[in-house]
Amino acid sequence: MCSKEETVNPSQDWRRLLKRGVAEIIVEDEMVKLLESGRPLRLKQGFDPSRPDIHLGHVVGLRKLRQFQELGHQVILIVGDWTAQIGDPSGQSATRSMLSAEEVRANAETYMRQFFKVINREKTQVVWQSEWFAKFGLADVVRLTSKFTVAQFLARDDFAKRFAAGRPIAITELLYPLMQAYDSVQVQADVEFGGTDQKFNCLVGRELQQMMGQRQQQVFLMPLLVGTDGVQKMSKSLGNYIAVEEPPDQMYGKVMSIPDSLMMGYFELLTDISDDELEEYRKKLSEQCISPMLLKKRLAREIVAQFHGEAPALEAEAGFERVFQKREAPREAQEVTRELLERLQEFSRRGIEPMVAMGTVGQPPREYLVSLSLLLVEAGVVKSRGEAKRLIQQRAVEVDDSTAINDDCRISLGSTIRVGKRRFLKVAED
């Protein structure tokens, strides 16, 4: 590298954006030329409103978009209200059911609320696919499809695999990349952003643009974030995701639960920590002169702060330390009311002497004999009574720091009940 590039120079800022946390740029040279031209670029990002939840996996790409925005480029957000009806075929086998117009609208709103937590709304243009596809006729469809062959589409990895395995590929699924490509034509995209699994679709966009006499868009592919399980890509259907709208303490906890091996990747893709610092951490980790746990706490803090702010992030950290490191009860827990206890006591009395430990005569009691399993079910922490009983048997339930041995249990006002590691109930004081 020449020394010129190391100086802080606004016109060079974008060079960094092409390096960090990027899986592939097609075509990189052209991308560089575009950026050098100094013209504000039209950055296309589409989404499918059949699944409106944004998680950290999506955030990887959104952060990149945001960074380009900050250099003055324009984001075009495409609401895939038509492709939503087809269902995203990438990797998955299931054909999704069609959504009603209202559902799509509601999903789109939910999506955008989350989207703009990362993306600057001012520099974003939102367009709906129906703006052009609603006018599409069969003739248009024929024209569009006639430009491509089945063989071309079978080149796509997941189609090829399914075809080879004799598994079904719906015709509408073949339409999906075409529609996405046509979006690029409509909005005259300069760059399309997506995860590496979007490569094929984005490339179809390039081809179609060329056929329609437009300049080809560049394709910016982001690595897929590995989910909390440490194995598969983060996705809602696999349940290994951290959602953008997750409350601070949960978000913090989920980050803490990722395997150490993912930590540096998360730092790289999801935080602004400098490359130098990243390098330093990497080194220290491999030399074992930094505690992975402390480093991960920093990661969790950084991530939570991005979505909830500094103060809530620190609070989440304090809560985490309290509950999981010191094993104390959380500050706030779901409350069990006295009414519930009274009701349960009636229920479980069954011939046992009506009274156990009461308060002063004439005063309401401070302690109740209840069925613990029933209490857990009624409070909604556990699905069934059987499950609750199993948990008790497995010594997973604690009442005021002592393990509950059997189902019949004395519960006092103000008691804390813990189920497993993370479920808590607090009995009302009065």
Added chain:
RNA sequence: GGAGGGGUGGGUGAGUGGUUAAUACCAGCAGACUGUAAAUCUGCCGCCUGAAACGGCUGCGCAGGUUCGAAUCCUGCCCCCUCCA
């Protein structure tokens, strides 16, 4: 139009009349160990009653039927897949 295969618990997938609430694996939950990491070990993993159960209920696409007894047999229906044309 023809031939064949299949629909089983969150997923994959055994089971072809009775110790089958249903093998196994994955996921999940809990305990031990810990850093809510990894690895490891152990237990659980339909619902209800119960201290517990070899107690009851529901359950193998849907609806009926045969049988002392059916996920397993019969009838009808719905859905899916493959191959040939």
